[in-house]
Amino acid sequence: MPQHKYDAIVVGLGAVGAATTYQLARRGVRVLGIDRFAPPHDKGSTHGGTRITRLAIGEGAHLTPIVMRSHEIWRDIERETGEELLTQCGGLFISSPKKLAKTHVENFLETTIAAAEKFGIAHERLDAAAIRARFPQFAMRDDEYGYYEPSAGFVRPEACVAAQLELAEKDGAALYRGEIVQGCEVAADGVTVATDRGAYAADRVILAAGAWLPGLIDDKRxxxxxxxxxxxxxxxxxxxxxxxxxFIWELPVGRLGIYGFPSLDGATMKVATERYDAPVSPDAVSREVSADEIAAMQALIAPYLPGVGACVRASTCLYTVTPDYGFIVDPLDVGERVVMVSACSGHGFKHSAALGEALAERATMGRSRLDLAPFRISRFAS
Ligand SMILES: Cc1cc2nc3c(=O)[nH]c(=O)nc-3n(C[C@H](O)[C@H](O)[C@H](O)COP(=O)(O)OP(=O)(O)OC[C@H]3O[C@@H](n4cnc5c(N)ncnc54)[C@H](O)[C@@H]3O)c2cc1C
Structure with a gap:
C-alpha cells in the first residue's frame, strides 16, 4: 500500500511532463514526477539540440495562442535561470504549386499565412528571386515561393527540460528518475500508480509518457x-x-520535405526529413543509423543545399503520431483523475511549455486559460 499521498503525479518528464511538473510545483502542488530514464535523455522525442518554433501554425491556427504563451514562459525561465532557451533567428517556409510533399497537414503554407494574418504576426511572402537574393544558401526553382516569419526560430529542448525540472525541484517537486511506471488504478478517493519499485498515491495523475503512452492506456485509445x-x-x-x-521546405520533387537549422557551432548544421515507413515500438526500435540512410539523406538534400558537405553525425528520435496530426489531451476516467497528454505528431515541442501550464491550471482550478477542447479524443468518434 502506498504510504505517502501526493496531490499530483506526472508520469514522464520529457517536454510535456517537465513543463507540467514545473507549473504544478510553482503553484504549491505536492507533485511527484517519475521517469524511466534521467531526462533530458536521447531515448524519447526530446533531444537533438534544437526544435523549430513558429508563431503562425500551419497545423492549425488554434495552436498559435499556445506557442505564443510558450515563448513568454521560456523568456521568463531564461530570466530566472540565465539559460539560453529560445532563439528567434527567423523562419523560412518554402512550397510550390505542384509539390507532392506534405508537412503534417494539407495546405500547411496557406494555413500558416492565414494564421499570421489572423493573429497579426509579422511576416513576408517571398518569391523565388527574393528568397535567392536574401538567402543564397537555398537553391530554389523559379516556381517556388516562401513565407518568412522573423519571430520564428528554434528552442533548445534538452535545456528547456533541464531548466524546468531544476525549477520544479527548487519548488519542492519530488523527481524519481530511472523508475518505470507500470500502470495506474483509479478509485473514488484517488489514484494509485504502480512502478517497478513500489506504489504511490495521488489525487490525480497526468500521463505524459510520449512514445510509451499507448502502453499505459487501453487498447482502443x-x-x-x-x-x-x-x-x-x-x-x-x-x-x-x-x-x-x-527552414521547412516542401520539396518540388518527390514526396519528402526537409527542415533544418542554422549552424550552432559555425561548422555543422542539422537537417532532417520525416519518414513514416512502418510503426515501431519505443523499446525495440533500432537506434543505429545505417550508411545507406546517410547516403540517401545526402542525395536528397544535395540539389537544394549546395553548401552542405559530409554527414558528421546522426541520431534517431521518435514521433508519436495521431490520425490528424493533432494533439490529444483527454481524461481517462469520468472524474478526470487521470489525464493523458500526447503533444507530438512531430510538432509538439514549441507548445509544450504552455501545455504544461494549462494542464497545471486544469489540475488546480478545473479549467485552463488556453482552450484545450480541440485536443479531445472525441473528435475521432465516427
Ligand atoms: C526528430 C524530431 C524532430 C522534431 N522537430 C520538432 C520541431 O522542430 N518543432 C516542434 O515543435 N516539435 C518537434 N518535434 C516534436 C517534439 O519534439 C515532441 O512533440 C515532444 O518532444 C514530445 O514530448 P513528450 O513529452 O510527449 O515526449 P518525451 O519528451 O519523449 O517524454 C516522454 C517521457 O516519458 C518517459 N516515460 C515513458 N514511459 C514511462 C514510464 N512507463 N514510466 C516512467 N517514465 C516513462 C520517457 O522516458 C520520456 O522521458 C520533433 C520530434 C522529433 C522526434
Missing amino acids: ASLFKVYRQVQFWFEATSDFASGPV
Missing part, C-alpha cells in the same frame, strides 16, 4: 497512436548557414 522512427542528421556546412533562418 492506444490504437489512435503510431510511433515512427525519425533520424536527425548533422552535416558540414559553409558559413552561409552560420546565421538563420530555420
Whole structure:
C-alpha cells in the first residue's frame, strides 16, 4: 500500500511532463514526477539540440495562442535561470504549386499565412528571386515561393527540460528518475500508480509518457497512436548557414520535405526529413543509423543545399503520431483523475511549455486559460 499521498503525479518528464511538473510545483502542488530514464535523455522525442518554433501554425491556427504563451514562459525561465532557451533567428517556409510533399497537414503554407494574418504576426511572402537574393544558401526553382516569419526560430529542448525540472525541484517537486511506471488504478478517493519499485498515491495523475503512452492506456485509445522512427542528421556546412533562418521546405520533387537549422557551432548544421515507413515500438526500435540512410539523406538534400558537405553525425528520435496530426489531451476516467497528454505528431515541442501550464491550471482550478477542447479524443468518434 502506498504510504505517502501526493496531490499530483506526472508520469514522464520529457517536454510535456517537465513543463507540467514545473507549473504544478510553482503553484504549491505536492507533485511527484517519475521517469524511466534521467531526462533530458536521447531515448524519447526530446533531444537533438534544437526544435523549430513558429508563431503562425500551419497545423492549425488554434495552436498559435499556445506557442505564443510558450515563448513568454521560456523568456521568463531564461530570466530566472540565465539559460539560453529560445532563439528567434527567423523562419523560412518554402512550397510550390505542384509539390507532392506534405508537412503534417494539407495546405500547411496557406494555413500558416492565414494564421499570421489572423493573429497579426509579422511576416513576408517571398518569391523565388527574393528568397535567392536574401538567402543564397537555398537553391530554389523559379516556381517556388516562401513565407518568412522573423519571430520564428528554434528552442533548445534538452535545456528547456533541464531548466524546468531544476525549477520544479527548487519548488519542492519530488523527481524519481530511472523508475518505470507500470500502470495506474483509479478509485473514488484517488489514484494509485504502480512502478517497478513500489506504489504511490495521488489525487490525480497526468500521463505524459510520449512514445510509451499507448502502453499505459487501453487498447482502443492506444490504437489512435503510431510511433515512427525519425533520424536527425548533422552535416558540414559553409558559413552561409552560420546565421538563420530555420527552414521547412516542401520539396518540388518527390514526396519528402526537409527542415533544418542554422549552424550552432559555425561548422555543422542539422537537417532532417520525416519518414513514416512502418510503426515501431519505443523499446525495440533500432537506434543505429545505417550508411545507406546517410547516403540517401545526402542525395536528397544535395540539389537544394549546395553548401552542405559530409554527414558528421546522426541520431534517431521518435514521433508519436495521431490520425490528424493533432494533439490529444483527454481524461481517462469520468472524474478526470487521470489525464493523458500526447503533444507530438512531430510538432509538439514549441507548445509544450504552455501545455504544461494549462494542464497545471486544469489540475488546480478545473479549467485552463488556453482552450484545450480541440485536443479531445472525441473528435475521432465516427
Ligand atoms: C526528430 C524530431 C524532430 C522534431 N522537430 C520538432 C520541431 O522542430 N518543432 C516542434 O515543435 N516539435 C518537434 N518535434 C516534436 C517534439 O519534439 C515532441 O512533440 C515532444 O518532444 C514530445 O514530448 P513528450 O513529452 O510527449 O515526449 P518525451 O519528451 O519523449 O517524454 C516522454 C517521457 O516519458 C518517459 N516515460 C515513458 N514511459 C514511462 C514510464 N512507463 N514510466 C516512467 N517514465 C516513462 C520517457 O522516458 C520520456 O522521458 C520533433 C520530434 C522529433 C522526434
